[in-house]
Amino acid sequence: QVQLVDSGGGLVQAGGSLRLSCAASGRPFSSYDMGWFRQAPGKEREFVVVIKGSSGSTYYTDSVKGRFTISRDNTKNTVYLQMNSLKPEDTAVYYCAARLYSGDYYYRSRSSYPYWGRGTQVTVSS
Secondary structure (H helix, E strand, O other), rough: OOEEEEEOOOOOOOOOOOOEEEEEOOOOOEEEEEEEEOOOOOOOOEEEEEEOOOOOOOEEOOOHHHHHHHHHEEOOEEEEEEOOOOOOHHOEEEEEEEEEEEEOOOOOOOOOEEEEOOOOOEEEEE
């Protein structure tokens, strides 16, 4: 079991930056692949990025490549999402998610992640 607490959302103007954090407790943090998803009003929750447990390798959805950066600090049991050059279409509730490492595949479906944070609101004004 792992418990996730995500934070760091807020209101920012287009072009601005935010850094989200997700603190985990439970089993060794490096055992988990950590992902960020987001859900805009009236839309399905969508995959944003995932970072592998021990290798730190990453996979981004195309719409955030070059603007968002995921990182993790396994000594602090925390994963971060640095979001730069934010756009109004990035407005959503952002959720941290975790799954036990099970190989090199980058899991991108919501159903692949059994553990979730409560979400943090990101609003980008134009």
